[in-house]
Amino acid sequence: MKRDVFQAIADPTRREILNFIAFEPQNVNTVAAQFDVSRTAIYKHMKILIECGLVDVRQKGRERYCAAKLEQLSEVAEWIEQYRQFWTSRLDALENYLNDVQKNNNSKKKK
């Protein structure tokens, strides 16, 4: 099953897991120790993160190091960016307006 990044980061525990392994890969037990819930519960969250590509696993002996692949977040970032013009500052709104005006002027000049 191909998991969805949007859905993966919807859960606060999974966001905390990502944050915990963002700087340095950690094995499952180390991650689980950070949380109140059972290791198995964390493992399940991990599985979801792995399925959507947000986490990568590297076997090392009997341990498995989980590394965050945060570039997968760009899918969400890009989805949001397309709407950024709707909420940035009024200055930006002005800037956009001026850009538009300029664009229109250029088009007119070409004609």
Place this chain on the structure above:
Amino acid sequence: MKRDVFQAIADPTRREILNFIAFEPQNVNTVAAQFDVSRTAIYKHMKILIECGLVDVRQKGRERYCAAKLEQLSEVAEWIEQYRQFWTSRLDALENYLNDVQKNNNSKKKK
């Protein structure tokens, strides 16, 4: 109940709803007509979007116009931005690597 923006945008139908009303507010029926599911189902999605502040409602006669308040997405955007350094250009990766090397050298020197 204070809803969570992360959770609200996890559902693909809700993302489509946001996109549909992003440029121009629409009443519930008009939105519902865009989707296969029932009006009531769309209304429930709408309610979730309203509860987390992603949608604003303005009564007008017997109709209720729903407008997207996309600036609420900034919460998610900011959460992602803090990790952007981890996946931007390879140049950044090289920079991080060099920083690490330097750090390790310093540690060794201390010993």
Place this chain on the structure above:
DNA sequence: TAAGTTTGAAACCAAAAGGTTTCATGTATG
């Protein structure tokens, strides 16, 4: 080799999510 450690997976459970049909209410309008 035997005991301890790290992990994966199965069976099970309660609550939440997403959907439906149905009904009530307020608003327009012929």
Place this chain on the structure above:
DNA sequence: CATACATGAAACCTTTTGGTTTCAAACTTA
């Protein structure tokens, strides 16, 4: 006023989610 329309809400159902306990397997190490 009577009918049609737009919406909110309740009751109900099925699937998914997030959690648990338990057990098996693979790897370490005394």
